[in-house]
Amino acid sequence: MVFLFWVLVMFVLVGWVQGLGVNWGTMATHPLSPDIVVQMLKDNGITKVKLFDAEEHTMKALANTGIQVMVGIPNDQLQMIATSTKDAANWVETNVTEFNLDGSVDIRFVAVGNEPFLESYNGTFIQYTFPALQNIQNALNKAGLSNIKATVPLNADVYEGVVPSEGQFRTDINDLMIQICQFLASNGAPFTVNIYPFLSLYSNENFPVDFAFFDGTGQPLIDGNVQYTNVFDAALDTLFWALKKSGFPNLPVLVGEVGWPTDGDKHGNINFAQRFNQGLLKNIMSGLGTPMRFKAAETYLFSLVDEDAKSIAPGNFERHWGIFQYDGTPKYALDLSGQAQNKALVSAKGVKYLPRRWCVINLSASSTALTQLSDSITYACTHGDCTSLGYGSSCNSLNYQGNASYAFNAYYQANNQQNGDCVFSGLAVVTQTDPSQGACKFEIQIAVSATSKAMNSCIYSLISVAGVAAVVLLSFL
Known part of the structure; x- marks a missing residue:
């Protein structure tokens, strides 16, 4: 009997390991090749992978891999699809049927929008x-694809x-949520x-810091006879109560996004990210659920x-949610089985880099x-990613020369190390000596492949808009 018990336990664990899902976003100036990412998966x-679109190269890389896919429709396409059944049918034909042919x-x-009811x-x-x-x-139903379910990824602010046990949908959208x-x-959709x-x-x-994690707290949330030791379970049960009160106690629920950033804020760091994600995986893989749903x-x-x-309107942390760095290098050990062993993730293979050179401040620059200098840094950070320079971030301790070098290098790398992009009126110079300092990595x-160039052809211009806010980080210069 003991042997049978452990066989059943391992069966459950293996089932959950096989069911692990991740979000794969591609809002990068230099995205990894889809083939490399799929091999890394x-x-x-x-x-399981959740996408935010149905980009052709990504979908082709996922073909015949056995990886289960959620494709996405961006918010800016919702009006078109909502007002035209023909456009909806065309979207399904182009983005689902074409790639789902013969499985x-x-x-x-299909994720219809992404957090479209955000109050912002x-x-x-x-x-x-x-x-x-x-x-x-x-x-989907008319195309003979009724087994594929449409859903709407919603932010947790749709309920309160x-x-x-007081969970209910927001009053301004309550009727819509019930529909x-x-x-x-x-x-049969989640x-x-x-x-x-x-x-x-x-x-x-x-907010009590420990309550954000899964390893216990001296200040649990008391709800009648139930104690909650982490906000994740509490947030889920608040939703379950809202669903129950609305007449849907058994509606399946899928957590579309949950994680922790490693930079861009004083609470966004590798230690906290590892602590949260490992605790999350242990929580999920246990299969125990929450007090409301076991x-x-x-x-x-x-x-x-x-x-x-990515836009940094929500905060500088927005560009740092990955469990892997931009190049597919693991940031920290993470045991995906949920058993909290010190296991290393497997790095991306076959990644090629630009030459080993950096753009830094020219210490011999004229007066x-x-x-x-200030205007040059502003320009560099408007067109490059300077979010690691913010308060509490990994490069926050640099002096003014270090800040300038980081900004210049961010711009230089974003522009593929073009010679004319490390000048800044004589303020910058190319070096082959790594200027990284401690945890602050330059x-x-x-090197972006032809496929990745096609993927990011419309993305690079976005960093100019999103990066404007980043220059505020350097206002102290």
Whole structure:
């Protein structure tokens, strides 16, 4: 009997290991080749991936791999799809049917938008999300793909409650949420929610730090006879209560995004990220679920790799969620089995880099050139990623020369080390000596393949917009 018990336990653990999901975003100036990323997924035993689009090269790389896929529809396409069943059918034909032919890409879900009800969007997508969801699922059904389910990844701010048992949907969208839940239930589709304990800590200085993690707290949240020792379980149960009160106690729930950043904030660091993600995996792989539901929800880690072209409107941490660095190098040990052993992730293979050279401040620059230093740094950080220079970040301790060098190098690498991009009116010079200092790494970018160039052709311009806020980091210069 004891032997049989452990066989069953191992069967459950293996099942959960095989079900691990990750978010794979590509908002990078130099994205890894899809073929390299897919091999990295396979090498690490990751069998589910959530995308934010259905980019052709990515989808082809996922063909015949056995990796289960959730494709995504960006928010800016919701209005088109909501107002035209023809456009919805065309989207399904182009982004699902073409790749799912004969099951070559194992598409399981279509994510309709991404957190479209965020209060910061001021209602921009509210009238389009539900019609878009309906049109996509109906188009899938008509195409003979009813086994593929449409869902809407929603932020945890769609529901509220001081304690989980008080959980209810936001009053301004309550009726809409019930309609969405009814439609999901009628089609056998899951409710998808994104949960970010890090943001609870980031947005509230009084939030108890230990409550964001899974290794116990001296201040549990008491809800009647139930004690919650971590905010993840509490957030899930708040949703489960909201669903129950709305008449959907058994609607399946999928956690679309959850993770912890490693830079860009005083709480965004490798130690906290490892602590959170390892605790999360242990929590999920146990299969115990929460006090409301005794079964772990299917969960997708956010995210796979860092993305240096993401908007930093929410915070400088936005470009640092990856469990892997931009080049597919693991940031820290992470046991994906959830057993908390000190296991190393498997690095990306076959990555090629630009030459080993950096752009740094010219210590021999003239006094006239130095009068342009502040403007030059502003320009470099507007078009490069300087988020690691912010307060509490990995490069926050650099002096003014180090800050200038970091900014110049960020711009230089983003522009593929072009000779004319390390001048800055005589303030910068190329060096072959690594200027990294301790935990502050001066990157050398990867050499982008033709495929990756096609993927990021529209992305590089975005870093110029997103990077404007980054120059505020250097206002002390």
